[in-house]
Each structure stands twice: as structure tokens, then as C-alpha cells.
Amino acid sequence: MEKISEYKCFGGRQLQYTHRSESLSCDMRFGIYLPPQAEIQNVPVLYWLSGLTCTDENFTQKAGAQRVAAELGIAIVMPDTSPRGDGVPDDENGTYDFGLGAGFYVNATEAPWSDHYRMYDYTVKELPELIEAEFPVTEMRAISGHSMGGHGAITIGLNNPERYTSISAFSPICHPMDCPWGEKALGNYLGSDRTTWAKHDASELVRHAEKQLPLLVDQGLADNFLVEQLKPETLEAAAAESGYALTLRRQEGYDHSYFFIASFIEEHLRFHAKYLADK
Amino acid sequence: MEKISEYKCFGGRQLQYTHRSESLSCDMRFGIYLPPQAEIQNVPVLYWLSGLTCTDENFTQKAGAQRVAAELGIAIVMPDTSPRGDGVPDDENGTYDFGLGAGFYVNATEAPWSDHYRMYDYTVKELPELIEAEFPVTEMRAISGHSMGGHGAITIGLNNPERYTSISAFSPICHPMDCPWGEKALGNYLGSDRTTWAKHDASELVRHAEKQLPLLVDQGLADNFLVEQLKPETLEAAAAESGYALTLRRQEGYDHSYFFIASFIEEHLRFHAKYLADK
Numbered sequence: 001m002e003k004i005s006e007y008k009c010f011g012g013r014q015l016q017y018t019h020r021s022e023s024l025s026c027d028m029r030f031g032i033y034l035p036p037q038a039e040i041q042n043v044p045v046l047y048w049l050s051g052l053t054c055t056d057e058n059f060t061q062k063a064g065a066q067r068v069a070a071e072l073g074i075a076i077v078m079p080d081t082s083p084r085g086d087g088v089p090d091d092e093n094g095t096y097d098f099g100l101g102a103g104f105y106v107n108a109t110e111a112p113w114s115d116h117y118r119m120y121d122y123t124v125k126e127l128p129e130l131i132e133a134e135f136p137v138t139e140m141r142a143i144s145g146h147s148m149g150g151h152g153a154i155t156i157g158l159n160n161p162e163r164y165t166s167i168s169a170f171s172p173i174c175h176p177m178d179c180p181w182g183e184k185a186l187g188n189y190l191g192s193d194r195t196t197w198a199k200h201d202a203s204e205l206v207r208h209a210e211k212q213l214p215l216l217v218d219q220g221l222a223d224n225f226l227v228e229q230l231k232p233e234t235l236e237a238a239a240a241e242s243g244y245a246l247t248l249r250r251q252e253g254y255d256h257s258y259f260f261i262a263s264f265i266e267e268h269l270r271f272h273a274k275y276l277a278d279k
Numbered sequence: 280m281e282k283i284s285e286y287k288c289f290g291g292r293q294l295q296y297t298h299r300s301e302s303l304s305c306d307m308r309f310g311i312y313l314p315p316q317a318e319i320q321n322v323p324v325l326y327w328l329s330g331l332t333c334t335d336e337n338f339t340q341k342a343g344a345q346r347v348a349a350e351l352g353i354a355i356v357m358p359d360t361s362p363r364g365d366g367v368p369d370d371e372n373g374t375y376d377f378g379l380g381a382g383f384y385v386n387a388t389e390a391p392w393s394d395h396y397r398m399y400d401y402t403v404k405e406l407p408e409l410i411e412a413e414f415p416v417t418e419m420r421a422i423s424g425h426s427m428g429g430h431g432a433i434t435i436g437l438n439n440p441e442r443y444t445s446i447s448a449f450s451p452i453c454h455p456m457d458c459p460w461g462e463k464a465l466g467n468y469l470g471s472d473r474t475t476w477a478k479h480d481a482s483e484l485v486r487h488a489e490k491q492l493p494l495l496v497d498q499g500l501a502d503n504f505l506v507e508q509l510k511p512e513t514l515e516a517a518a519a520e521s522g523y524a525l526t527l528r529r530q531e532g533y534d535h536s537y538f539f540i541a542s543f544i545e546e547h548l549r550f551h552a553k554y555l556a557d558k
Contacts, residue, residue, distance in 0.1 A: 007534060007536050007538040007539075008499075008501065008532040008533045008534065008538065008539070008542075009538040009539075009541065009542055010541070010542045011542075014538050061340070061341050061537070062340050062341065064343035064346065064541065066538075066541070066542075067343065067541070067542075067545075220287075222287065253287040254287045255286060255287065257286050258340070259286040259287065259288040259293055259345075260286075260287070260288075262288065262289070262343065262345070262346070263287075263288055263289045263290075263345075263346075
């Protein structure tokens with residue numbers, strides 16, 4: 001693990017590292033914000049999963065999350081959104097919604113993706129193990145994300161309820177089994193047998209959840225992707241069916257951008273802080 | 280004037296426009312944040328001047344200023360840092376510290392710069408006239424900036440004390456007459472007669488200020504440019520000499536980045552709000 005940069009920020013430290021990932025068979029970059037409290041004690045961690053085309057840097061630079069994390073004493077870990085580098089295959093058409101920057105937080109089973117595209121294992125196991133070995137953090141984890149990363153946060157959280165205290169998402173892809181982004185990615189990474197997709201579909205998981213984690217979702221109503229790709233109504237219907245206590249908030253006038261995330265990230269951090277403190 | 284984009288942000292609107300600038304003889308882009316209060320009344324304006332290499336977008340995306348502006352009911356205007364476009368000459372060596380992205384907020388008198396590089400007139404007159412004609416704002420103005428833009432904020436503010444309520448700066452170039460960035464820019468834009476440079480030197484202006492505007496400066500002590508380029512001690516000495524009530528804060532561990540600006544922008548906005556409300 002090698003440090004790339006360090007910036008003092010709200011009394012804490014915004015750090016960027018590169019490391020060799022065994023899961024992904026490539027070098028990976030991540031960001032971590034350590035609040036001032038981490039200088040004297042171990043602190044809980046919020047994992048933030050970004051959306052299509054992002055790297056570890058978008059949330060780091062644009063969300064303004066460090067201010068509240070510094071107040072609450074929460075570390076934030078920001079992984080990249082796919083494997084990268086020489087030898088990592090990309091979509092041959094160079095589209096933005098598959099391949100590099102679009103790992104979808106699954107373990108690919110299909111060639112040529114299965115050698116590197118194992119973001120599920122990386123996010124659930126390898127990265128937390130590294131973070132917990134190398135930084136002053138506890139084993140208390142919350143998870144959040146945006147768009148593709150909102151899909152990642154909900155699916156990873158619900159597949160591993162013993163590992164996270166709480167889940168939140170901005171503008172998540174709620175039903176990837178039935179939207180263009182999801183069908184393209186899951187079809188290519190996991191193959192044509194749709195029964196293998198259900199484990200990575202937020203609505204399917206909420207419909208069959210055995211353990212409920214606290215779940216907060218914010219969705220802007222001026223989001224260009226709302227109707228075709230995001231489909232929060234499917235998540236809402238699944239929650240109603242299974243009795244899952246989902247909090248889904250529709251925010252008038254907000255779109256898919258980081259200006260939306262910045263406007264509400266404080267509420268998400270305070271939501272997670274409550275459960276990180278309770279556990 | 281044409282709108283490029285609009286995002287809802289903290290209940291207000293983050294807007295980006297392009298317009299034809301008479302002062303600069305080119306098309307210019309700027310950002311403006313209108314807080315929620317601007318929907319029902321005219322609000323005062325903070326002008327933010329960015330540093331070398333920046334456009335109107337850096338502060339818009341990275342400073343996290345909209346949250347506090349929304350609370351306080353202040354609009355923020357973010358101009359670009361130089362003229363741009365076909366026909367606008369750039370440094371022939373393509374350096375980052377002169378030419379495009381490095382207008383230094385002066386009116387160039389030397390060829391080939393004098394046709395377009397008139398950022399002083401643009402910032403002091405043309406842009407505020409446009410803003411005050413087109414948006415729901417009052418004529419109460421404050422000014423702030425970073426690095427080259429901190430130099431711009433202090434020099435423009437002190438040269439026009441009747442036009443601004445208050446000045447603040449992050450990591451300003453305090454004595455451009457005696458540092459590499461300043462000598463290069465002022466020498467090229469204004470020519471070799473250094474007597475014409477003094478009007479654009481924050482330390483010289485503070486030393487001879489007839490009217491004191493409230494002036495807050497934050498400077499990180501881990502800033503790589505501190506000793507060679509920024510020289511806050513010259514501003515401090517000038518203030519001591521003239522009895523100017525400068526507030527200069529040295530911030531341990533902070534560098535020249537937007538992580539520094541984000542950490543303290545709230546205090547700058549609250550500083551300006553006090554004077555914008557008093558006037």
C-alpha cells in the first residue's frame with residue numbers, strides 16, 4: 001500500500017492510496033477520510049460507492065462530506081468503481097455504462113470479465129480487511145452510494161447484514177434486472193441466466209430480506225435517469241410486499257448530480273452515525 | 280447571455296451562463312449560486328475570484344459554499360480567471376502561471392495582451408452590471424478569492440472601497456511586485472515600469488489605504504507556495520505600518536488546495552454576511 005496524497009481537511013486528513021488488489025488482479029486506488037477523532041481512538045467507517053464513470057475522487061472532492069464526518073467522528077472510504085490498468089479489458093465500444101468505471105459491484109463469471117471484474121469481493125472483503133489492518137478504525141461499517149453505487153450499497157448491505165449497521169443511497173438503480181444499464185451489465189458480467197442476477201437486484205433483495213437493516217434512499221424528481229434506469233417505485237413496492245421499513249424520500253427539483261448529493265449528504269451521515277453508535 | 284446549466288442545490292439554484300464580454304472582447308462563462316431567499320427578495324452578492332489554472336467551475340464544485348450561502352441568503356458569483364477562446368493569445372510556452380487561466384485581475388497595457396486581458400474592468404464593472412441587471416440581487420457586494428484570486432480580491436476591494444463591504448482571501452499572493460508569479464504577470468501585462476504595478480499589489484495598497492475595509496486572510500502553513508510566492512508577512516508588515524486592522528490567520532497543517540478552502544469557507548461567508556447585513 002502506497003500513499004499518493006494527503007490533505008488536511010476539517011481538522012482531519014483526506015488521504016489517497018494505491019495498493020495491489022488480489023481480488024481484482026490489478027493495482028487499485030482508494031480515498032479515505034480520517035476525522036480528527038481518529039488521532040486518538042478507532043472510529044467507525046462509512047463505505048461510499050460511486051456511480052458510473054466515477055473514480056475514488058468524485059465524492060472526495062464534490063460531496064462536502066468531510067465537514068460532517070469530522071463532527072461525527074466517522075471515517076469515509078471511497079473505492080474506485082472498477083478494476084483499472086494494463087490488461088484489464090474494457091467495453092470494446094468504449095461506452096460509459098460497462099467495463100472501466102462500471103464494475104457494478106459484482107463478481108463477473110463470464111470471459112473476458114471474470115479475471116478482473118470482481119468488485120463484489122473487493123468491496124465486501126478485501127478492502128475492509130485492508131482498511132481495518134492499516135487505519136485506526138473499528139469493525140463497525142455503514143455503506144452508502146450513488147446510482148450504480150447506490151445499487152452496490154443496497155445489494156452489498158442486504159447480502160451481508162451482519163457486516164453493516166445501516167445502508168443509504170442516492171438515486172440508486174433499484175431494479176437492474178429490468179433496466180438498460182442493469183441488463184447490459186449483469187448480462188455481460190454474469191451471463192444470460194437471470195436467476196444469477198437476483199442476488200444483485202435491490203428490489204429482489206428487499207422483497208426477500210430476512211434481516212432488515214435501516215435503509216434510507218433519496219431520489220431527485222428532476223433526475224434524467226429516474227424513469228428508465230432507476231425505478232424507485234420497484235423498491236417501494238418490494239418493501240411494501242415484504243414489510244421492509246424503507247425510508248424513500250422524493251426530492252422535488254433535484255437531479256442526478258453531485259449538487260444533489262452535497263445537499264443531503266449531511267442527513268445521510270447523521271442517519272448512519274445513529275446506528276454506528278448504537279451497535 | 281445564455282444559460283448553460285442549472286442544478287438545484289441546498290434549496291437554491293447553481294447556474295452557469297455564457298455571455299459576450301465587451302471588456303474582454305470574447306465570450307465568457309461564469310457561475311452564480313442563487314440561495315432560496317432569492318426566489319422572494321433581492322439578496323447581496325459575494326464575488327469569488329479563483330486562482331491560477333481555474334475556471335468558474337472549481338469553486339462551484341469543490342468549496343461546498345452553497346450550504347452556508349443558502350443559510351445566509353447570499354448569492355455567489357464565480358467568474359472565469361482569464362479571457363478565453365479563438366483569438367485570445369496565450370503564453371507561447373504554455374506555462375500555467377501566465378496567459379489563459381492567469382489573467383491576474385489587471386487591465387493589460389502591453390501587446391499582445393491588451394486587446395483581451397482586461398480582467399480588472401470585467402470584474403469591477405462589467406460583470407457586476409450584468410449580474411445586477413439580470414438577477415435578483417442588491418448592490419451590496421463582498422469579494423473573496425484564492426491565491427491569484429486572493430490577490431485579485433484584496434486589490435480590487437482596496438481600489439474600490441465604495442463598491443464592496445468586505446474582503447477576504449485564502450492564500451493570497453500578497454506582494455506580487457516581489458515574487459516570481461507576480462513579476463512575470465505584471466511585467467508582461469503592464470510593462471517594465473514598476474510604478475504601474477503598485478496599484479495591483481495588496482501589500483502596497485494596505486500600506487497606503489485611506490479607507491479600511493474589513494479584511495480576513497487565511498493562510499495554510501503547509502502551503503508549498505507560502506515562502507516564495509505568497510509572502511503573507513509582507514501584508515502583515517504593511518498593515519502594521521499603516522494601522523490597518525487586518526485579520527491574518529495562519530492555519531497549521533493546511534496546504535494550497537480546495538480541501539483548505541472547504542474547511543474555512545463557512546467562516547468567510549459568515550464574516551461577509553455580517554458586513555453585508557450592516558450596510
